[in-house]
Amino acid sequence: MTTINKLSNHEDEIVTLKGWIYNSRSSKGLHFLELRDGTGLCQCIVSEEEVSEDVFEAAGTLKQESSLSITGKVIKDERSVGGYELHATDLKVYQVAENYPITPKDHGVEFLMENRHLWLRSQRQWAAMQVRNTIIFSIHQFFQEEGFIQMDAPIFTGNAAEGTTTLFETDYFDEKAYLTQSGQLYAEAMAMAHGKVYTFGPTFRAEKSKTRRHLTEFWMIEPEMAFYDLDMNMELAEKMLKFIIKSVLEKHESELDILERDRSFLKKAASEPFKKISYTEAVEQLKSDSTADMLDQMEKDRESEKKEIKQELEEIKKEHGSAKKWRKAQIDERIKEIHSRIDQIDEDLRNIPVWKESAANFEWGNDFGGSDETILTMQYDTPVMVHRYPAAVKAFYMKRDPEDDKLALALDVLAPEGYGEIIGGSEREDSLDVLLERIEAHDLPKEAFDWYLDLRKYGSVPHSGYGLGLERTVSWICGLTHVRETIPFPRMLGRLRP
Known part of the structure; x- marks a missing residue:
């Protein structure tokens, strides 16, 4: 065999x-x-x-x-x-199988999600899972070759890493416990023992969001490095992403063909330096005339494209009745493609007015939402590294910029083509006194962080780290519009089966 x-x-x-x-x-x-x-x-x-x-x-x-x-x-x-x-x-x-419910004809998303256990067998889903596997393997390979060791953070935790409003609470032998939002705090402890570590595991966020970028259960890769500052952190993140992309391009030509992925963006990301801009520069770009002009032109282009492909749809439907069997199969496939593209165009046309308003009214000091990231990254053909965010919108453990206390030494890596954030990280606060002040200011229970504060009592050092969202990365590299197609069995708001 x-x-x-x-x-x-x-x-x-x-x-x-x-x-x-x-x-x-x-x-x-x-x-x-x-x-x-x-x-x-x-x-x-x-x-x-x-x-x-x-x-x-x-x-x-x-x-x-x-x-x-x-x-x-x-x-x-x-x-x-x-x-x-x-x-x-x-x-x-x-x-001999029964009549298969998922045939080559077009199906709605809800039907496909209800039959996810069978939808996984389709060519596009198969190709996405093949790429996902290579991304996972290449992440391990990269960190192992860079001298990191993999360590595991607990799933049950007694404290929050990203705020208390998105925690899944559970009973833990008469105590309150939570499903982890991040392995980062534990990775910091492990980095103080081993220097350079990474965790790779499931994380959970109870966000009541149904956007194309959100899952309630997803996988995170979180390296943590002793004696790293923000610039070293950014350099590592870029090097890792380039390694991942090169691995996919080398191994998955046929799978990317199945996914109809334009490789030009991936090739640029693998070979060209990433753009680095400050949060302030990103806000200026968001509110600029060039961004407004881009959105106006996009709206016109989408309306024109929709008109053209609807005309094509009418023409090939007329041809279908008299076409030979092989040609009918081609027409059926094209009809599916056209309907899928019309759905995407309609979504864009609904979103563009929202994006315009969001960009025009954005105020310095706000965090970027999904719409803002989409607008920014539509203007780049490589990932963008945005750094030095307002401290008020970032987590308590992020170190402040010594040149401007209003800023945190934070970074986000935004994937191009409108995909948005795939990495979030920072230089960590290494002062015990400052952390105590932050925990109090955020009204967090000090006793839950006693062990974390110990890290600042016994040999505290400058250190940094970041988290890569696996599913968002798969979505960008595969050119998929929704993260639900990047994980075998997605968990979203209202989706707990199959």
Whole structure:
């Protein structure tokens, strides 16, 4: 037995593949079975002249997602998916599937989410999960090569890292406990023991938000480094992202094709320096005439595009009735693409007036919302590193700028093309007295942070760190519009199953 992604090693050999029917069609004396096995797709040709009568008959009964093993000769054919096809000599059916609910036709998002356990088998979802896997592996590889060690932070915690309003509370043997918002505070303790550490685990935020960027359960990568300042922190974040992007570009050409991902932005991010601007500079850009002009032009472009593709839709619908079978399949696929694009255009047209108002009325001192990040990053073709935010909108543990106490030595990395924040971090406050003042000012329970304050009593040093949101990073690299497609089973407001 071999797998589809290894067929190039077995040209002109007899092999056995095991998998599921992704698609099938038949013509006189031939069945064309498109097989998937988790590593790729392969067209398998079952000829009436080359197999027994029973095998040929069995091949004709197979519906989408029927499971089987199939034996045959590997033939190189550049026209076939994956560049190889299998000329069958035998097959064994494990199960003939029932009528599969997720067929190639268009489905609404709610239907697909209710059937997420099956939607994962579709090509786009398969491709996104393949890329996700490489991103995870490359993160571990990067930090290990940089001399970090991985350590684990607890899921149950007695204190908040990002504020108390988004905590999931639970009972813990007659005590109150919370699902972790971040492993950062614990990573700080571990960095004081090992110098450079990173945690990689699930985090939870009880935000009642249904935007395309929000999940209630997601994965965070959080490095923490002793003796690092803000500039060193920013340098590490950029180096890590470039490493991740290069890994995806090297390994996933076909998957990015399936996702229809424009690689030009990824290639620039992998090779060109990231833009670095202060929060104040970002606010000035947000309120500038050039931003207003950009949004006006975007609105005109979207309206024009919508008119053009709706006209195309009417024309190909007329063609559909008299088209041959192969052409109808092409038209059906294009109709799906057009409907999907119209939905995206309509969403943009609803959002643009909101973005205009948000940008025009933004005041220095406010934190950036999703709309503000979208507007800013639409104007860049590489990630943007925004630093030195107003301290009032940042967490209590962030160190203040020695040149301006109103500013925190914080950084956000915003992905281009409107994707927004994928990394948030800072230089950490290393003074015991200052931390005590902050905890009191934020009305946080001091006893919950006693252990954290110990870090400032025994060998406190300058240190920094950041958190990378895995799902938002996958979303940007894959070119997906919603983070719900970047994790196998998303948890969102109102979504607890499957």
